[in-house]
Amino acid sequence: MNFEHTQDRRMLADTLNRFIAEQYGIEFRNHHAYGEQGHAPERWQQLAELGAIGALFPEAVGGFGGAGFDIAVVFECLGRGLVTEPFLGALMVGRAIVAAGSAAQKAHLAALMDGSTVAALAHDEPEGHYELERVRTRAERQGDGWVLNGHKAVVVHGQHAQLLLVSARTSGAVDSAEGISLFLVDGNAAGVQRRGYGRMDGGSACELTLNQVHVGADDLLGTEGQGLAVLERAVGYGVLALCAESVGAMDVAKQHTLEYLQTRQQFGKPIGSFQALQHRMADVLLEVEQARSAVINAAAALDADRFTRERALSAAKFTIGRIGTRVAEESIQLHGGIGMTWELPLSHYAKRMVMIDHQLGDEDHHLARYMQLNAAHT
Amino acid sequence: MDLNFTPEEEAFRAEVQAFLKAKLPARIANKVKAGQRLTKADQDEWHAILNERGWYANHWPQEWGGPGWGAVQKFIFDHECALAGGPRIVPFGVNMLGPVLIKYGNEAQKRYWLPRILSGADWWCQGYSEPGAGSDLASVKTTAVRQGDHYLVNGQKTWTTQGQHANMIFCLVRTDREAKPQEGISFLLVDMNTLGVELRPIRTLDGDREVNEVFFTDVKVPLDNLVGEENKGWTCAKYLLTYERTGIAGVGMSVAALEKLKVIANKVQRNGRPLAQDPLFATRMAKVEIDLENMKTTNLRVIAAVAGGGVPGAESSMLKICGTEIRQEILSLMRRAVGPYALPFIEAAQYEGDTDEPVGPKEAATAAANYFNYRKLSIFGGSNEIQKNIISKMILGL
Numbered sequence: 001m002n003f004e005h006t007q008d009r010r011m012l013a014d015t016l017n018r019f020i021a022e023q024y025g026i027e028f029r030n031h032h033a034y035g036e037q038g039h040a041p042e043r044w045q046q047l048a049e050l051g052a053i054g055a056l057f058p059e060a061v062g063g064f065g066g067a068g069f070d071i072a073v074v075f076e077c078l079g080r081g082l083v084t085e086p087f088l089g090a091l092m093v094g095r096a097i098v099a100a101g102s103a104a105q106k107a108h109l110a111a112l113m114d115g116s117t118v119a120a121l122a123h124d125e126p127e128g129h130y131e132l133e134r135v136r137t138r139a140e141r142q143g144d145g146w147v148l149n150g151h152k153a154v155v156v157h158g159q160h161a162q163l164l165l166v167s168a169r170t171s172g173a174v175d176s177a178e179g180i181s182l183f184l185v186d187g188n189a190a191g192v193q194r195r196g197y198g199r200m201d202g203g204s205a206c207e208l209t210l211n212q213v214h215v216g217a218d219d220l221l222g223t224e225g226q227g228l229a230v231l232e233r234a235v236g237y238g239v240l241a242l243c244a245e246s247v248g249a250m251d252v253a254k255q256h257t258l259e260y261l262q263t264r265q266q267f268g269k270p271i272g273s274f275q276a277l278q279h280r281m282a283d284v285l286l287e288v289e290q291a292r293s294a295v296i297n298a299a300a301a302l303d304a305d306r307f308t309r310e311r312a313l314s315a316a317k318f319t320i321g322r323i324g325t326r327v328a329e330e331s332i333q334l335h336g337g338i339g340m341t342w343e344l345p346l347s348h349y350a351k352r353m354v355m356i357d358h359q360l361g362d363e364d365h366h367l368a369r370y371m372q373l374n375a376a377h378t
Numbered sequence: 379m380d381l382n383f384t385p386e387e388e389a390f391r392a393e394v395q396a397f398l399k400a401k402l403p404a405r406i407a408n409k410v411k412a413g414q415r416l417t418k419a420d421q422d423e424w425h426a427i428l429n430e431r432g433w434y435a436n437h438w439p440q441e442w443g444g445p446g447w448g449a450v451q452k453f454i455f456d457h458e459c460a461l462a463g464g465p466r467i468v469p470f471g472v473n474m475l476g477p478v479l480i481k482y483g484n485e486a487q488k489r490y491w492l493p494r495i496l497s498g499a500d501w502w503c504q505g506y507s508e509p510g511a512g513s514d515l516a517s518v519k520t521t522a523v524r525q526g527d528h529y530l531v532n533g534q535k536t537w538t539t540q541g542q543h544a545n546m547i548f549c550l551v552r553t554d555r556e557a558k559p560q561e562g563i564s565f566l567l568v569d570m571n572t573l574g575v576e577l578r579p580i581r582t583l584d585g586d587r588e589v590n591e592v593f594f595t596d597v598k599v600p601l602d603n604l605v606g607e608e609n610k611g612w613t614c615a616k617y618l619l620t621y622e623r624t625g626i627a628g629v630g631m632s633v634a635a636l637e638k639l640k641v642i643a644n645k646v647q648r649n650g651r652p653l654a655q656d657p658l659f660a661t662r663m664a665k666v667e668i669d670l671e672n673m674k675t676t677n678l679r680v681i682a683a684v685a686g687g688g689v690p691g692a693e694s695s696m697l698k699i700c701g702t703e704i705r706q707e708i709l710s711l712m713r714r715a716v717g718p719y720a721l722p723f724i725e726a727a728q729y730e731g732d733t734d735e736p737v738g739p740k741e742a743a744t745a746a747a748n749y750f751n752y753r754k755l756s757i758f759g760g761s762n763e764i765q766k767n768i769i770s771k772m773i774l775g776l
Binding site: 001002003006009069261272273278279281282283285289290291292293296297300312318319367371374375 | 387664672678682773
């Protein structure tokens with residue numbers, strides 16, 4: 001039993017934390033996160049050079065990490081700095097390629113890891129609510145290849161992505177587990193329409209319309225109709241990443257709130273001397289530690305059997321959804337009026353923590369999923 | 379980062395499991411699992427079994443008869459005992475007083491009292507709380523006045539758990555009424571059979587009589603029974619309060635309780651199917667199960683941090699709050715699970731050997747009584763609100 005990270009991971013974390021603190025300060029971050037691109041391509045390149053993307057992938061494909069704790073370490077750093085670079089897409093699309101890609105498809109990985117290709121997962125649809133099985137987008141065979149038609153919702157960083165991983169139905173009912181296929185689609189392919197917009201918490205996303213998009217037979221990722229397992233695996237990596245990111249953000253929000261309690265004076269003394277606020281802050285501390293434990297559990301289970309892994313992932317996402325929201329709300333409340341302002345860095349952390357609950361399944365979704373996994377297992 | 383126990387620790391776990399399988403009497407384990415009340419004879423029997431193996435005083439150094447375990451081994455032991463239905467070791471003598479004597483007692487005190495704790499010759503209870511000194515422990519008013527070769531003790535202690543079995547009580551007494559609250563307290567060992575000591579049971583809301591009031595009227599206590607220096611008893615008191623904390627989260631007991639809850643919820647029916655499949659109830663169970671999974675890791679993180687032999691500090695306050703909230707939630711769900719059969723209160727069914735046909739499912743007999751009894755978890759050992767004060771001060775620096 002050992003809860004220390006390896007020296008390699010600690011060094012990586014130190015490097016990333018230092019770079020982010022120096023080069024990705026809150027003003028810089030907000031300028032870019034709420035700007036046209038939704039991120040800062042130059043910093044994205046620099047972070048890639050520091051190995052932040054490579055750490056998400058195993059050595060066998062040219063990375064130098066790829067285990068649950070590698071991913072957790074990187075994303076915790078990103079969460080601390082509120083980094084809005086397109087790491088999540090690189091992780092999920094990349095790991096789907098690692099899991100199911102042909103040799104030719106694996107050629108994408110180098111460009112993903114060096115940051116030259118921005119990738120996005122295009123799975124959710126307007127009528128869905130985080131379900132992995134619900135896919136209405138169709139892929140029909142035409143000649144050697146496929147033709148895709150459909151609408152993908154809130155594709156994070158999809159607006160500028162060069163590489164899209166699209167889920168589409170090749171058979172079965174709209175919510176059938178069977179019949180889902182995955183396709184690698186060029187973001188600039190004919191028939192791909194993107195309506196980009198900024199996100200509540202900074203960063204960008206888009207509505208993606210696929211209108212008679214032609215792809216080749218070699219763009220099918222994995223086996224036709226059997227894409228759900230690969231999708232679940234890819235999303236699992238994303239779930240862990242978001243959970244770790246949230247814990248990083250929680251630590252900063254907690255620290256900012258604590259400093260405020262120690263310095264803000266009312267009734268002639270620091271407001272942190274009032275027990276009503278002390279106990280709320282103690283609750284925040286307890287909850288953050290429970291959230292950290294949930295991330296550790298999920299990271300440790302990432303390469304376990306499906307039941308153990310998915311159960312731990314859903315437990316973690318449920319925990320992080322609940323606690324991230326609570327930490328956000330408490331941080332704002334304990335700051336009082338100033339917590340309501342755009343100017344205060346804390347408010348952007350609060351938004352990110354709450355919005356993480358809206359990505360890859362919220363607390364209700366993952367609690368229900370956890371229960372389904374349990375029920376199916378017994 | 380590695381959540382697995384080492385091969386040595388796993389071997390130790392297997393050793394504990396084998397010991398429990400061979401030595402834990404089934405009769406006692408069944409009572410624990412059924413949530414029935416244990417007698418003094420049950421406790422003595424279990425303590426003697428542990429002592430024979432050298433595992434009773436598992437917080438003590440080897441020099442005084444402890445097994446020399448670290449935090450991880452203690453955790454594994456507590457956990458496996460809880461899963462097997464082993465009774466919780468009655469902590470007052472062995473886990474509370476023992477370490478205080480080892481740290482602050484003089485040589486004669488150690489040589490006299492420690493072996494008697496091990497052998498069960500003395501049954502100790504704790505004289506801390508008073509009617510006017512609960513969370514504000516430093517305001518104890520029981521006095522001890524030096525008179526020749528003894529102290530004269532007057533006052534009252536309360537919430538004295540299992541005092542009815544005890545022949546000895548360790549007390550916080552005021553020896554200097556002029557000093558600041560924390561500075562005039564001494565730590566005194568009192569023979570319960572001395573003239574002037576009177577014990578009255580307090581009946582708790584679940585009908586049990588495990589706590590007592592203890593009255594002291596002109597009780598003569600030998601000067602030799604002072605532990606540490608006069609007026610420095612607060613140091614002993616604090617040491618005692620923070621010492622026995624690796625097990626405070628009660629994770630093992632929560633795991634055992636959750637297993638039992640699942641059994642009940644799969645047996646009880648609602649809408650023609652097991653309650654475990656009822657969406658609302660299943661949701662409540664899933665939430666507490668997830669909290670417990672997180673808590674297990676939080677607990678191990680604290681233990682790993684002190685595995686070098688230290689004692690957890692303010693982190694134990696964290697474990698206490700989380701652990702007790704989770705355990706109380708599970709006990710609450712057990713009460714809900716049995717539905718209307720939580721209502722019948724058959725006192726005899728709280729004990730072993732009740733031969734009457736149970737009213738409703740047999741698990742129902744103790745569900746409500748245990749739920750009420752374990753409301754104490756968030757009150758004793760420093761209420762959870764006091765723990766939040768400690769966190770605010772010691773961890774947050776507020």
